[in-house]
Amino acid sequence: MALTKADMAERLFQELGINKREAKEFVEMFFEEVRAALERGGQVKLSGFGNFNIRDKKQRPGRNPKTGEEIPITARRVVTFHPGQKLKARVEAYAGSSDKEQL
Amino acid sequence: MTKSELIDLLAQRQKHLTYKDVEFAVKTMIEHMAKTLASGERIEIRGFGSFSLHYRPPRLGRNPKTGESVPLAGKYVPHFKPGKELRERVNNSTAELTQDDEQEQESIVTSESAVSN
Numbered sequence: 001m002a003l004t005k006a007d008m009a010e011r012l013f014q015e016l017g018i019n020k021r022e023a024k025e026f027v028e029m030f031f032e033e034v035r036a037a038l039e040r041g042g043q044v045k046l047s048g049f050g051n052f053n054i055r056d057k058k059q060r061p062g063r064n065p066k067t068g069e070e071i072p073i074t075a076r077r078v079v080t081f082h083p084g085q086k087l088k089a090r091v092e093a094y095a096g097s098s099d100k101e102q103l
Numbered sequence: 104m105t106k107s108e109l110i111d112l113l114a115q116r117q118k119h120l121t122y123k124d125v126e127f128a129v130k131t132m133i134e135h136m137a138k139t140l141a142s143g144e145r146i147e148i149r150g151f152g153s154f155s156l157h158y159r160p161p162r163l164g165r166n167p168k169t170g171e172s173v174p175l176a177g178k179y180v181p182h183f184k185p186g187k188e189l190r191e192r193v194n195n196s197t198a199e200l201t202q203d204d205e206q207e208q209e210s211i212v213t214s215e216s217a218v219s220n
Contacts (some may be wrong), residue, residue, distance in 0.1 A: 002145040002153070003136065011135050012128055018120070026117065026128055031151045033112050037104040039192045045105045049133050050181070054193065077194050079152075081183030090141035091156060092178045 005031070038079055050083040106133070140181050150188035157182045 005027045012023040034052065037044050044052040055078050062073035083091070104112075106129065114125040136154070139146055146154040156179040164175040185193070 002147040003139040004147055005149070008132050008135055012131060015131055016124060016128055018124070018128075022119070026113070026120075027132065029113060029116060030109075030129065030132060031148055033109055033116075034104075035151060035189050035192060037109075038189065039196045041196060042104055044109075046109070046133055047106050048130075049137055050183075052183075077196065079183075079185045079189060079193050081154075081181075083181040087137050087140065087181055090137060091181050094141055094143045094156070094179050 041077075046084075048084065048086055050081055050087055053080050053082065054078070055080055143179070148186065150186050152186040152189055153184050155182050155184070156180065 005024070009020065009023040009027045012018060012026060013020050016023070018026070034044050038052055038054060041054055043054065046052075057076050057078060059075045060073050061070060063070055110122075110126050110129050113129065114120070114122045117125060120128070136146055140154060140156065143156060145156075159178050159180055161177040162175050164173050165171065166173055
């Protein structure tokens with residue numbers, strides 16, 4: 001089961017003692033502020049987690065995989081995420097079911 | 104925007120919460136997300152995106168100082184896939200690039216002229 005906004009709101013309700021509606025609203029607002037900052041074209045740095053950056057991509061040649069037809073992939077602005085050292089180290093230590101299970 | 108700037112912003116919007124509460128809430132959320140990934144689980148936030156782990160198979164690395172080969176074990180790395188709303192809002196944004204952006208001037212000009220075509 002993946003972590004969702006509802007799970008995060010539940011955690012805030014338990015640990016912060018704010019009511020469920022407020023907790024839900026807070027989680028929503030957290031992600032909205034990050035989206036808005038990225039929409040403004042800025043970088044978002046969450047220490048202990050990672051950085052979100054904006055990249056402007058030039059137009060490049062592409063292909064319709066179904067028809068094989070060549071169509072240009074238009075220039076676009078995209079979000080990239082770079083995990084921080086701390087998160088990378090914590091994830092790397094994850095032994096999981098070693099090789100089998102695709103996550 | 105840094106974590107502390109995000110805390111400031113949220114504190115301004117959530118007048119019924121103290122600054123300390125907002126700070127604690129933001130840190131709790133970030134820790135919850137990090138812990139989830141560290142336990143091998145995914146994160147799915149509709150309209151924002153999903154975080155998952157990608158496997159990197161074992162490989163032979165090299166010690167850059169000595170040139171010696173060193174075997175590196177397979178590992179997992181965090182991966183983010185932006186959701187539809189985030190993708191569309193960022194792509195449709197006409198905001199000027201900020202000055203601390205590291206892109207070369209050339210690519211900025213190219214993509215802007217392509218957009219206006």
